[in-house]
Amino acid sequence: MVNIRDLDPSASPLDYYGSELRRLREDAGLKQGQLGEIVFCTASLVGQVETARKVPTRDFSERVDAALGTGGVFSRLAGLVLRSQLPTWFQAYAEMEAKAAYISTFQAQLVYGLLQTPEYARALLGVDRPRQVDELVAARMERQRILEREHPPALWVVLAEAVLHQQVGGHEVMRDQLAHLLGFLESSWVQVQVLPFSVGQHTGMLGSFTLLRFDDDPDLIYEEGYAQGHMTANPAVIRERSVGYARLQAAALSPERSAALIARVVEERYGHRPGPDERAMA
Incomplete structure (x- = not known):
């Protein structure tokens, strides 16, 4: 097992988290097993986090903060640690996404990450x-926390109808995912539209893309690729894609008609029409 004293706390957010956890645990006079009992986990898990062999969850971090009386230190570190688990090329986008005031995205194949x-x-x-x-799942869920803020970004999502039919994870997973999308129908900050097959050819057929707008910084556009995405602030590209996105919005079904289509797909393809009490809350 790696000796925590051999770890360089400056090497990564995960190493720093682990070294701080051991330091503060020892300052509190607790063994790994004792801390584990307090936070409802095994001594092995505590040891793995302390040696940077396991990524701590936000729930674990909040319980450790409560147990050690650290005033939220580990809860704050958790965001940095989880973001560091994202692919290196994606981390810059995730950072800008978290700062955006307006997010407009077209997704040709998948549900947008913030709504998964x-x-x-x-x-x-x-x-x-x-x-x-x-x-990776924990990191993606961490990204979604921006929608829980007191003042979340305005998020407008246009999904190609193919997204509803591309089965990911099986019938139950898709049923729950589409029900989750329906839960945003009453949201003030999140709007979901579906671009139906009947539209035919459209500007989004070139691929998925996302526009980020900020209160005090230049707009950015992020375009997805097979190996990695590409982000740019080129005004000409942003202008072109902004016009294209407006066309997609105009061609897509209204949020209400989109919700009706999603519910119909759930019933016809995944075997159940979700009721209001089953829809995820936005």
């Missing part, structure tokens, strides 16, 4: 990186 359920995300992320799926 944990099970849907797990099915997607487990395809290429099954050994890291727990950390």
Whole structure:
């Protein structure tokens, strides 16, 4: 086992978290097993976090803060640790996404990450990186916390109808994911539209993209690729994509008609029409 004293706390957010956890645990006079009992986990898990072999969840961090009386230190560190688990090329986008005042996205194949359920995300992320799926799912759920702020960004999502039919994770996962989308129908900050098959050819057929707008910084556009995404502030590109996005919005079904289509797909393809009491709350 790696000796925590050999770790360099400056090497990564995970190493820093682990070194601080051991330091503050020892300052409190607790063994790993004793802290584990307090926060309802095993001594092994505490040891793995302290040696940077396990990524701590937000729930674990909040319980450790309560147990050690650290005033939220680990809860704050959890965000940095989880973000560091994202692919390196994606971390810059996630940082800007968290600062955006307005997010407008077109998704040709998948539900946008901020609206994914944990099970849907797990099915997607487990395809290429099954050994890291727990950390990757936790990082994606951490991104979604921006929608829980007192003043969240305005999020407008246009989904190609194909997204509703591309089965990810099986019938139950898709049923729950689409029900989750329906839960945003009454949201003041999140709007979901579906671009139906009947539209035919459209500007979004070139691929998924996201526009980020800020209160005090230049707009950005993020375009997805097979290996990695690309982000730019080029005014010409942003102008072109902004016009394209407006066309997609105009061609898409209204949020109300989109919700009706989603509910119909759930019933016809996944075997159940979700009722109001089953829809996830936005």
